[in-house]
Amino acid sequence: MSPRTEERLVKVVLWAVAAVVITILLSIVVHVMVRGIPSVNLTFLTEMPRRMGKEGGISTVLAGTLYVVTLSLFFATPIGVAAAVYLAEYARESRLVSAIRFSIESLAGIPSIIFGLFGFVFFVLYLRMGWSIISGALTLALMILPTIVRTTEESLKAVPSSYKEGSLALGATRLQTIFKMAIPSALPGILTGILLGTGRAVGETAAVLLTAGSSALSLPRTIKDPARTLAVHLFILSHEGISMEKAYATATVLIVSILALNSLTTSLLTRFRQRLMQ
Amino acid sequence: MPASISHPATSKAKLQALRKKPVRKYLSLEMAVPGVFLLSASIVMAAVAVISLFVFRSGIPLIQKVGLVSFLTGRTWDPSAGIYGILPMLTGSLLVTITALVLGVPVALAGAVFLSEFAPITVAVVLRRCIELLAGIPSVVYGFFGVIVLLPLLRQIFGGSGFSVLAGAIVLAIMILPTVLSVSLEAIKTVPQEYREGSLALGATHWQTIKGVVLPAARSGIFASFILGMGRALGETMAVIMVVGNTTRMPRSLLDPVRTLTANVVIEMKYATGDHQQALFATGIVLFLFIMALNFAARLTFANSRRSK
Amino acid sequence: MTLAIKIATKNLSVYYRQLQALKYISMSIPEHSITALIGPSGCGKSTFLRTLNRMNDVIEGSRVEGEVLLDGQNIYSHGVDVSEIRKRVAMVFQKPNPFPMSIYDNVAYGPRIHGLKRRGVLDEIVERSLRAAALWDEVKDRLEKSALGLSGGQQQRLVIARALAVRPEVFLMDEPASALDPISSGKLEDLLFELRRDYTIVIVTHNMQQAARVSQYCGFFLSGEMVEFNQTKTVFTNPRDKRTEDYITGRFG
Numbered sequence: 001m002s003p004r005t006e007e008r009l010v011k012v013v014l015w016a017v018a019a020v021v022i023t024i025l026l027s028i029v030v031h032v033m034v035r036g037i038p039s040v041n042l043t044f045l046t047e048m049p050r051r052m053g054k055e056g057g058i059s060t061v062l063a064g065t066l067y068v069v070t071l072s073l074f075f076a077t078p079i080g081v082a083a084a085v086y087l088a089e090y091a092r093e094s095r096l097v098s099a100i101r102f103s104i105e106s107l108a109g110i111p112s113i114i115f116g117l118f119g120f121v122f123f124v125l126y127l128r129m130g131w132s133i134i135s136g137a138l139t140l141a142l143m144i145l146p147t148i149v150r151t152t153e154e155s156l157k158a159v160p161s162s163y164k165e166g167s168l169a170l171g172a173t174r175l176q177t178i179f180k181m182a183i184p185s186a187l188p189g190i191l192t193g194i195l196l197g198t199g200r201a202v203g204e205t206a207a208v209l210l211t212a213g214s215s216a217l218s219l220p221r222t223i224k225d226p227a228r229t230l231a232v233h234l235f236i237l238s239h240e241g242i243s244m245e246k247a248y249a250t251a252t253v254l255i256v257s258i259l260a261l262n263s264l265t266t267s268l269l270t271r272f273r274q275r276l277m278q
Numbered sequence: 279m280p281a282s283i284s285h286p287a288t289s290k291a292k293l294q295a296l297r298k299k300p301v302r303k304y305l306s307l308e309m310a311v312p313g314v315f316l317l318s319a320s321i322v323m324a325a326v327a328v329i330s331l332f333v334f335r336s337g338i339p340l341i342q343k344v345g346l347v348s349f350l351t352g353r354t355w356d357p358s359a360g361i362y363g364i365l366p367m368l369t370g371s372l373l374v375t376i377t378a379l380v381l382g383v384p385v386a387l388a389g390a391v392f393l394s395e396f397a398p399i400t401v402a403v404v405l406r407r408c409i410e411l412l413a414g415i416p417s418v419v420y421g422f423f424g425v426i427v428l429l430p431l432l433r434q435i436f437g438g439s440g441f442s443v444l445a446g447a448i449v450l451a452i453m454i455l456p457t458v459l460s461v462s463l464e465a466i467k468t469v470p471q472e473y474r475e476g477s478l479a480l481g482a483t484h485w486q487t488i489k490g491v492v493l494p495a496a497r498s499g500i501f502a503s504f505i506l507g508m509g510r511a512l513g514e515t516m517a518v519i520m521v522v523g524n525t526t527r528m529p530r531s532l533l534d535p536v537r538t539l540t541a542n543v544v545i546e547m548k549y550a551t552g553d554h555q556q557a558l559f560a561t562g563i564v565l566f567l568f569i570m571a572l573n574f575a576a577r578l579t580f581a582n583s584r585r586s587k
Numbered sequence: 588m589t590l591a592i593k594i595a596t597k598n599l600s601v602y603y604r605q606l607q608a609l610k611y612i613s614m615s616i617p618e619h620s621i622t623a624l625i626g627p628s629g630c631g632k633s634t635f636l637r638t639l640n641r642m643n644d645v646i647e648g649s650r651v652e653g654e655v656l657l658d659g660q661n662i663y664s665h666g667v668d669v670s671e672i673r674k675r676v677a678m679v680f681q682k683p684n685p686f687p688m689s690i691y692d693n694v695a696y697g698p699r700i701h702g703l704k705r706r707g708v709l710d711e712i713v714e715r716s717l718r719a720a721a722l723w724d725e726v727k728d729r730l731e732k733s734a735l736g737l738s739g740g741q742q743q744r745l746v747i748a749r750a751l752a753v754r755p756e757v758f759l760m761d762e763p764a765s766a767l768d769p770i771s772s773g774k775l776e777d778l779l780f781e782l783r784r785d786y787t788i789v790i791v792t793h794n795m796q797q798a799a800r801v802s803q804y805c806g807f808f809l810s811g812e813m814v815e816f817n818q819t820k821t822v823f824t825n826p827r828d829k830r831t832e833d834y835i836t837g838r839f840g
Binding site: 003004006007010011013014015017018020021022024025026027028029031032078079080082083085086087089090091099100103104105106107109110111112113114115116117118120121122126142145146149173174175199202203204205206209210214231232234235238239244247248251254255258259261262266 | 318326328393397414417418422484486519540543544
């Protein structure tokens with residue numbers, strides 16, 4: 001085969017691969033949503049599930065998701081942002097700092113099932129929190145912490161040093177410069193990290209299954225109550241063959257939430273880049 | 279003509295007074311707040327330690343009781359009889375993972391080459407967005423997709439139930455696509471432009487240049503992407519549970535149902551107590567060590583690739 | 588005419604790790620005047636400038652020896668509040684660095700940092716500072732617009748206004764005109780003349796003509812040493828050191 005024909009052949013193959021990848025994505029999203037959308041309506045979103053979810057809606061599941069995810073962000077955001085500020089603005093190369101960086105990378109590499117195991121033995125059993133919103137949220141918080149730290153650190157480092165120098169030169173202290181200059185400038189980037197973490201938390205199943213419980217379908221009243229999230233609900237509906245129709249609808253709601261978070265992230269990132277480009 | 283600034287003594291004194299207080303307040307904060315930052319960073323460090331400690335502590339006793347070798351090589355998993363051998367699950371995990379790599383890696387690599395070398399900008403943008411979306415879709419949705427599309431398809435083609443190593447591998451192949459693709463894309467993009475130009479200047483075609491110069495130069499980064507993809511596949515839980523059938527027998531072909539290490543943990547955790555529960559943690563430990571070793575290997579490969587440039 | 592000395596350095600040396608970037612500089616900068624620092628790239632003039640308000644502290648691994656006296660007080664002695672020093676000694680950088688916020692917020696940044704919150708007072712300071720920086724007329728209708736939308740020359744005057752708002756006594760300027768077009772550069776020079784009446788200005792420049800035009804005093808730096816410091820007229824017409832003459836007449840650098 002001459003180099004030319006080979007090149008042409010390769011191009012055809014690569015285009016085909018690209019087409020396959022796009023088709024796979026579209027077929028997943030479209031297949032699920034086409035069957036799911038007809039069942040998604042206001043009643044579905046606002047009604048309690050009945051008979052294990054075979055009938056009724058997903059209102060308590062939505063509430064459970066909201067509680068678990070919000071609470072996990074409540075724990076992970078301040079710690080993650082503060083850790084990132086330390087790494088970006090204060091850390092000098094030292095043993096401690098490389099140990100911290102190593103820990104963050106390790107934490108990011110731990111599979112979610114291990115987080116689930118840990119959350120179960122530590123929060124549920126050892127700290128006697130039981131299968132509960134709080135156990136699930138704390139477990140998820142640990143899981144999304146590396147995402148928030150990394151994204152925040154990167155966006156803080158992307159703030160031009162001329163801004164920081166300008167602020168210092170006006171007599172601002174280091175802390176004032178961080179809070180009034182660096183963090184506001186990096187805010188879209190920081191929000192991106194939080195959104196990415198939110199996406200992970202919303203979609204996570206294994207870790208939540210082992211820590212927040214799965215059987216509860218009633219409305220949780222305190223953070224000590226168990227809760228079922230959308231992802232767990234979808235798993236149970238489908239895996240235990242309870243109702244495929246409801247599974248499709250639940251999957252649709254899940255996909256739409258993730259897509260919404262995803263596009264919000266993209267637009268924020270674009271704005272962030274534009275802002276720092278000038 | 280710009281006006282000049284005058285400094286009347288009175289207003290200056292007033293301003294000074296306004297300034298003084300807050301500055302003091304900030305100065306004491308100036309010492310305390312970085313401490314809080316450091317504390318937060320240390321929490322991350324402590325988390326890794328506590329996670330390892332508790333997972334290991336909860337599983338090691340059983341490994342000691344059963345013996346590491348018989349735990350890893352035992353072919354029977356029968357908690358009610360107190361027999362804990364995870365060889366079927368270990369085999370299952372590796373089989374599913376390796377098949378997934380065989381299916382997914384060529385596609386991912388081709389996608390990376392296409393994106394960096396051939397794709398027109400508009401197509402590249404669309405493809406990138408698709409890959410970002412693929413990365414963001416929760417694993418339970420992939421599992422669900424497997425159940426509703428893949429299993430019926432396999433049933434039609436091969437007969438049987440459809441629950442199989444192959445079903446798990448196909449779902450995982452799609453799931454690791456974004457990881458492998460984006461990491462190897464990064465590696466390909468860091469190959470210096472001069473290499474390409476050097477090769478093209480010798481009369482090589484674009485593809486010859488990629489094959490002969492670009493891919494070899496990026497090989498350690500590409501290799502790292504395989505390792506990372508392998509780690510993701512091994513650690514993946516929900517999608518796999520939903521399509522592999524979860525029997526604890528040793529698989530004999532790719533069409534046999536199988537149970538992975540991750541599935542073992544999730545499926546039995548709800549009702550396990552005592553030794554049984556510890557055995558599940560022990561399963562987790564094996565998985566944990568496997569994946570940490572893979573991550574470490576990927577890091578080393580990366581470090582090497584950076585040094586060689 | 589007797590001259591009040593605003594800033595004096597005594598045996599000032601700066602080290603970056605092992606490297607000595609400034610060598611035993613002793614210099615007296617008169618009040619209400621413009622002092623230009625000239626010399627080839629890497630001669631230490633920017634380093635010197637940054638020691639005068641302790642912006643060198645920001646650079647990792649830098650070390651200062653000797654004294655910098657601001658109104659007779661050593662700014663490097665123990666217990667000195669660095670923010671206070673930087674408030675009194677403002678700095679304008681080579682590349683205009685407006686913050687990514689509105690024009691108003693840029694100018695109000697300093698006063699706010701130092702605890703001023705009342706909108707009325709801030710409004711007044713912002714207007715006065717922008718007027719003094721000869722920018723008011725150009726931006727008064729778009730104070731809430733992003734500062735990043737201004738032209739380079741406007742940005743540089745904005746940065747000066749921002750510094751004026753904290754009521755400094757000294758202005759340090761590191762090649763403030765090098766990123767500007769000739770017209771903006773001219774406006775900036777006019778502004779410097781105006782500011783001279785109330786402030787002490789130290790300016791680093793590569794541009795000989797500019798140094799000759801705007802400054803009353805001039806220091807020539809070479810390889811971390813101060814070769815010559817005198818009235819600008821003298822330095823340019825009758826330099827005492829051969830190296831100064833070579834540099835000014837363009838024979839090297």
